[in-house]
Amino acid sequence: MNKFIITVLTQDRPGIIAHVTKVLFELGCNLENVNQMILQTQFAGLFLVEAPESIDKDHLQHTLTARSEGRDLVIHVNTLEETCGTDMDPDGDIFLITTIGPDRKGLVAGFSDILAAHRANIVNLKAVFKGGSDPKDNVMSYQVWVTPDMDTGAMFTELRQKAEELGLDIRIQHKNIFDAINKI
Amino acid sequence: MFEDHEIISTIEMVKNEHLDVRAVTLGINLFDCISHDLDTFRRNIRKKIIGHAGSLKSVCDAVGDKYGIQVVNKRISISPIALVGAAFSADQMVEIAHELNDIAKTVDIDFIGGFSALVEKGMATGDTALIEALPRALAETQRVCASVNVATTKAGINMDAVLQMARAIKQAAELTADQDGLACAKLCVFANIPEDMPFMAGAYLGVGVADAVINVGVSGPGVVKRAIERNLENGPMTLGNIAEVIKRTACKVTRVGELIGREVAADLNVRFGVVDLSLAPTPTVGDSIGEIFQALGLSQIGVPGSTAALAMLNDAVKKGGAFASSHVGGLSGAFIPVSEDLNIAHAAHQGFLSLEKLEAMTSVCSVGLDMVPVPGDITEECLAGMIADEMAIGMINAKTTATRIIPVPGKKAGDSVYFGGLLGEAKIMAVPHMADASLFVHHGGRIPAPIHSLKN
Numbered sequence: 337m338n339k340f341i342i343t344v345l346t347q348d349r350p351g352i353i354a355h356v357t358k359v360l361f362e363l364g365c366n367l368e369n370v371n372q373m374i375l376q377t378q379f380a381g382l383f384l385v386e387a388p389e390s391i392d393k394d395h396l397q398h399t400l401t402a403r404s405e406g407r408d409l410v411i412h413v414n415t416l417e418e419t420c421g422t423d424m425d426p427d428g429d430i431f432l433i434t435t436i437g438p439d440r441k442g443l444v445a446g447f448s449d450i451l452a453a454h455r456a457n458i459v460n461l462k463a464v465f466k467g468g469s470d471p472k473d474n475v476m477s478y479q480v481w482v483t484p485d486m487d488t489g490a491m492f493t494e495l496r497q498k499a500e501e502l503g504l505d506i507r508i509q510h511k512n513i514f515d516a517i518n519k520i
Numbered sequence: 521m522f523e524d525h526e527i528i529s530t531i532e533m534v535k536n537e538h539l540d541v542r543a544v545t546l547g548i549n550l551f552d553c554i555s556h557d558l559d560t561f562r563r564n565i566r567k568k569i570i571g572h573a574g575s576l577k578s579v580c581d582a583v584g585d586k587y588g589i590q591v592v593n594k595r596i597s598i599s600p601i602a603l604v605g606a607a608f609s610a611d612q613m614v615e616i617a618h619e620l621n622d623i624a625k626t627v628d629i630d631f632i633g634g635f636s637a638l639v640e641k642g643m644a645t646g647d648t649a650l651i652e653a654l655p656r657a658l659a660e661t662q663r664v665c666a667s668v669n670v671a672t673t674k675a676g677i678n679m680d681a682v683l684q685m686a687r688a689i690k691q692a693a694e695l696t697a698d699q700d701g702l703a704c705a706k707l708c709v710f711a712n713i714p715e716d717m718p719f720m721a722g723a724y725l726g727v728g729v730a731d732a733v734i735n736v737g738v739s740g741p742g743v744v745k746r747a748i749e750r751n752l753e754n755g756p757m758t759l760g761n762i763a764e765v766i767k768r769t770a771c772k773v774t775r776v777g778e779l780i781g782r783e784v785a786a787d788l789n790v791r792f793g794v795v796d797l798s799l800a801p802t803p804t805v806g807d808s809i810g811e812i813f814q815a816l817g818l819s820q821i822g823v824p825g826s827t828a829a830l831a832m833l834n835d836a837v838k839k840g841g842a843f844a845s846s847h848v849g850g851l852s853g854a855f856i857p858v859s860e861d862l863n864i865a866h867a868a869h870q871g872f873l874s875l876e877k878l879e880a881m882t883s884v885c886s887v888g889l890d891m892v893p894v895p896g897d898i899t900e901e902c903l904a905g906m907i908a909d910e911m912a913i914g915m916i917n918a919k920t921t922a923t924r925i926i927p928v929p930g931k932k933a934g935d936s937v938y939f940g941g942l943l944g945e946a947k948i949m950a951v952p953h954m955a956d957a958s959l960f961v962h963h964g965g966r967i968p969a970p971i972h973s974l975k976n
Contacts, residue, residue, distance in 0.1 A: 464524045477527050509588035516775040518526040
């Protein structure tokens with residue numbers, strides 16, 4: 337197995353994926369998975385590839401960087417073994433923790449600190465656009481992997497206390513309720 | 521992973537649109553508790569009910585907390601006491617009601633239903649005793665709910681029972697005159713009563729049902745109303761498209777109910793029964809069936825067009841719910857309880873919703889004349905006539921109908937009544953010809969079951 341995870345960051349515009357995948361194809365790499373997101377104007381892409389045995393990490397990094405000259409891409413290559421260490425308990429459940437209220441500095445840090453202290457892994461974090469222009473409508477959604485060995489009662493209590501301290505409304509709900517309502 | 525709109529819509533439904541699970545009801549079969557000795561019977565039912573329901577409340581709260589959806593009421597339904605307590609006298613039936621009330625307090629649930637009799641084709645000894653016991657049983661307890669099924673489509677209407685129920689209702693009201701006849705709010709008279717209904721006051725556990733079973737009643741009028749409003753904000757819609765919106769919304773609401781119900785059932789190690797798709801209002805702004813009518817473009821519930829709107833609403837809810845779950849049952853439709861719905865109570869007080877229009881509307885929705893306060897000096901003949909009329913709608917249309925009429929002692933049309941909590945408050949509705957003492961209901965006997973062909 338000679339697998340790499342390639343991270344590409346740049347200003348969003350047409351042709352980024354076309355360029356990266358073309359170079360990978362010409363190197364003989366097989367694209368196994370890809371994920372991208374756009375945050376306001378910034379593109380972030382993750383490409384998981386299996387490369388021929390003759391290609392190592394430095395060669396892949398060098399080739400991609402050289403072939404992307406002038407395109408203003410930030411490219412980072414890692415071997416897959418270096419990056420797959422999440423150590424997630426398969427018996428866990430995903431909870432969605434949603435905070436609603438005015439934006440402020442330290443908001444995410446406050447909640448993620450509590451989650452980290454309880455070893456709860458954030459599998460997705462996003463600011464959710466509710467529509468409208470009310471600054472009090474800022475919505476943050478944390479999708480968190482919660483395992484049976486955690487003291488969830490204490491963790492949820494601390495999260496609720498933090499929300500109260502920050503003047504936020506907080507909802508803590510198992511993901512199945514979102515599935516039940518939305519995934520029909 | 522979820523899209524933004526999926527997260528927002530779910531949060532909105534719970535936070536601002538009053539989505540909740542209205543009732544999780546644990547049905548418990550009491551046939552194995554039967555004894556000819558009252559003390560033994562009381563011991564048996566206490567042991568069995570507490571054995572099954574001891575952790576009902578804590579489990580409901582834990583599951584509700586897990587999903588961020590409140591389970592508003594935790595209830596118990598039991599086998600009809602007229603059957604399992606058939607050996608007992610009316611006085612002993614009252615003692616059983618006290619025992620049930622005490623059990624309900626012990627397990628900390630809101631209501632226990634099943635102080636019930638099924639008499640559509642005639643009355644046995646236990647049925648007679650239970651009906652005789654009803655006024656005292658309901659007046660002297662707080663958490664016991666009663667129902668008597670006096671008609672079915674296959675049996676017709678037992679008019680002897682109808683008249684007896686009118687008398688029982690009047691007596692129950694008199695015994696709780698200081699509470700505006702509150703005992704009657706815990707008593708339903710039914711045609712085609714469902715045996716798996718989670719809602720009170722009519723819930724009981726049918727004889728063909730499992731030993732213990734969880735049935736769930738969802739809510740969601742606020743969610744339906746906002747869905748209609750949101751879609752209409754984007755431009756005009758045909759009623760067909762509005763029905764589609766209601767259907768999709770009912771589907772979501774039903775799935776929430778089933779999710780909660782199945783988890784509660786699993787945690788209690790009992791079978792999951794049904795989701796009752798009924799839209800059940802509360803006396804809260806934004807959680808009202810009446811407001812749905814206004815969202816549909818009617819000035820008030822009760823104006824011309826209301827029956828058509830209700831028919832469409834009811835049907836769309838059933839379609840959405842039936843798609844969402846293979847196990848639907850109970851009443852499954854829109855409730856229009858007058859005092860329990862702030863908007864409906866207001867429409868009735870303002871004269872938009874008359875008793876006659878309410879009765880007409882019950883031909884296309886679930887339940888019937890529900891939580892209707894009427895003047896206390898209504899004659900028993902008039903009251904029996906109202907019940908018989910409502911039963912006839914159920915019998916002919918092969919659907920459930922019921923009455924929960926409260927003749928408020930010492931008060932007249934327009935006076936205020938206050939029942940409190942989910943039972944709400946209202947002004948007493950005017951009853952045309954309420955002094956009528958027609959012979960009709962005194963003929964007794966049974967109105968025969970209707971023919972099922974020649975439909976017109």
